[in-house]
Amino acid sequence: MRALCYHGKHDIRYDTVPDPEIEHPRDAIVKVSSCAICGSDLHLYDGFMPGMMNGDIIGHEFMGEVVEVGRENRKLKVGDRVVVPFTIVCGECDQCRRGNFSVCERTNRNAEMAAKMFGHSTAGLFGYTHLTGGYAGGQAEYVRVPFADVGPVKVPDGLTDEQVLFLGDILPTGWQAAVHCEIEPTDIVAVWGAGPVGQFCARSALMLGAKQVIVIDNVPERLSMARAGGAITIDFDEESVLERLEDLTAGKGPEKCIDAVGLEAHAGRSIDSMYDRAKQAMMMETDRPHVLREMIYVCRPGGIVSIPGVYGGVVDKIPFGAAMNKGLTFRMGQTHVNRWVDDLLRRIEEGQIDPSFVITHTVPLEHGPEYYDIFRDKHDGCVKVVLKP
Amino acid sequence: MTYRNGTGTALARALGWFSIGLGAAELLAPRSLASMLGMQGRERLLQTYGVREVASGMAILAARDPSPWVWSRVAGDALDLATLAPALDESNPRREAAAIAVGAVTAVMLVDLLCTRELSRERERPPPRDYSDRSGFPQGVDRARGIARQPTTAMGG
Numbered sequence A: 001m002r003a004l005c006y007h008g009k010h011d012i013r014y015d016t017v018p019d020p021e022i023e024h025p026r027d028a029i030v031k032v033s034s035c036a037i038c039g040s041d042l043h044l045y046d047g048f049m050p051g052m053m054n055g056d057i058i059g060h061e062f063m064g065e066v067v068e069v070g071r072e073n074r075k076l077k078v079g080d081r082v083v084v085p086f087t088i089v090c091g092e093c094d095q096c097r098r099g100n101f102s103v104c105e106r107t108n109r110n111a112e113m114a115a116k117m118f119g120h121s122t123a124g125l126f127g128y129t130h131l132t133g134g135y136a137g138g139q140a141e142y143v144r145v146p147f148a149d150v151g152p153v154k155v156p157d158g159l160t161d162e163q164v165l166f167l168g169d170i171l172p173t174g175w176q177a178a179v180h181c182e183i184e185p186t187d188i189v190a191v192w193g194a195g196p197v198g199q200f201c202a203r204s205a206l207m208l209g210a211k212q213v214i215v216i217d218n219v220p221e222r223l224s225m226a227r228a229g230g231a232i233t234i235d236f237d238e239e240s241v242l243e244r245l246e247d248l249t250a251g252k253g254p255e256k257c258i259d260a261v262g263l264e265a266h267a268g269r270s271i272d273s274m275y276d277r278a279k280q281a282m283m284m285e286t287d288r289p290h291v292l293r294e295m296i297y298v299c300r301p302g303g304i305v306s307i308p309g310v311y312g313g314v315v316d317k318i319p320f321g322a323a324m325n326k327g328l329t330f331r332m333g334q335t336h337v338n339r340w341v342d343d344l345l346r347r348i349e350e351g352q353i354d355p356s357f358v359i360t361h362t363v364p365l366e367h368g369p370e371y372y373d374i375f376r377d378k379h380d381g382c383v384k385v386v387l388k389p
Numbered sequence B: 001m002t003y004r005n006g007t008g009t010a011l012a013r014a015l016g017w018f019s020i021g022l023g024a025a026e027l028l029a030p031r032s033l034a035s036m037l038g039m040q041g042r043e044r045l046l047q048t049y050g051v052r053e054v055a056s057g058m059a060i061l062a063a064r065d066p067s068p069w070v071w072s073r074v075a076g077d078a079l080d081l082a083t084l085a086p087a088l089d090e091s092n093p094r095r096e097a098a099a100i101a102v103g104a105v106t107a108v109m110l111v112d113l114l115c116t117r118e119l120s121r122e123r124e125r126p127p128p129r130d131y132s133d134r135s136g137f138p139q140g141v142d143r144a145r146g147i148a149r150q151p152t153t154a155m156g157g
Helices: A039-045 A111-118 A161-168 A170-180 A196-207 A220-228 A241-248 A271-281 A290-298 A320-325 A337-349 A365-377 B007-028 B030-037 B043-062 B067-088 B095-123
Strands: A002-006 A012-016 A028-037 A061-069 A081-084 A142-145 A188-192 A212-217 A232-235 A256-259 A304-307 A329-332 A361-364 A385-388
Touching: A002 A365, A012 A365, A028 A081, A028 A161, A028 A365, A039 A365, A061 A142, A061 A161, A081 A161, A161 A170, A161 A337, A161 A385, A170 A196, A170 A304, A170 A337, A188 A196, A188 A290, A196 A212, A196 A220, A196 A256, A212 A220, A212 A241, A220 A232, A232 A241, A241 A290, A256 A290, A271 A290, A271 B043, A290 A304, A290 A320, A361 A365, A365 A385, B007 B030, B007 B043, B007 B067, B007 B095, B030 B043, B030 B095, B043 B067, B067 B095
Parallel strands: A188 A212, A188 A256, A212 A232, A256 A304, A304 A329, A361 A385
Antiparallel strands: A002 A012, A028 A061, A028 A142, A028 A385, A061 A081
């Protein structure tokens, strides 16, 4: 089969690789009908995530048709149309039973390696480094889905791929980030980053009843998309984020702040960003936490800082004194997709939200390598790329 | 004017960091540099140029549109070449090193000029696309507001 494979920093290739096979009786093989490039794939592409190997199949947002099932899989049958969550979950361990699916205790095949880095292992993920199990990813014609009697979500034929594809990651990621904010009707929610996850954070916050949603970015297309979803926007190239937030909140600061940017903040003109770039170049810091610092500074005392953006290693100069003295609550983590997905599927079916609005480019899988660049550089108005094998 | 990231911006950023690095070397090790180029006695001048390089690098990294600051680098390159020219004199025992430095400055000047051209191309890009019709709410924004005030948190799977 053909798949997009990692061959080093900024080197993704459309390769021919062996077809996947059933390896465990609970497995299934899915023939991919649609997959997408995620912002966190760019962290791999840009070389910020450790544990990638030459030839790894990448991608963790995908859906398709079940073409083979293991003999112990009672949930799926050949022909089922499924969206596959990016987290691989067993459904039986203590964490899965609590709904903490992204920290499943059993699915990471390289648990020891992960525990050395993070203290404990987290769930296995598709196409996302050997620290999270080294599972083959979904930017491919076929994918082996482990524990396929737990994670995959059957979707009705009446909905298009474009409407349901993002149930596997970015829609529940934005939703979880907003739910973590415990939004009240009087809350102003500020979202840093108007990429696909930021767009879903903003729409989720609005649906969950925020009084006002504010989105911060510097890409005109993304800001216009955020405004379409009911948000006020701040272009950090054009105005001071701190001053504008102060104006919009009568000097009190937003009650809830969401970081939908993560480790590769691009606010290049701030002093702390230059500091981060210099430290990163000297390999003294892995992540660039400009957004975290800004959120801690502006968040209203007693507020909540929610972090769906991915961080991978160590950060520096975090104003923790401000965080402690302001009594901020931090909520974060990879998404517990299966905790939210049934509810979100219902909302899509009822027409409350149509996630396809975020797709700006749909191209054949073989064009994937060039679209990594286009997506990363935000060329051609690119917000979200869907690939068709 | 909306400034868009591209090759010119990336090149400008690289030049900004290069400027800061070179400026730091001129500021912190003027004696070694002067000795290497056969320009003893002009250490203070090298340090002044170091300040210029660091300032220009920081301005490139901090500016929304770095073009004027990259042009200031081109002017700086010309000044550097004028300063190095006397060191090419046959009486200078280090003239070979000075010739290498002249070659390097000329090469960097070409990169600076290339960068100004790329930045100018970036500014000529088409206007940004308008996504103001992409609300994602089939029933409208007002209907969506607060529609999920009581989120369902039951586990699926």
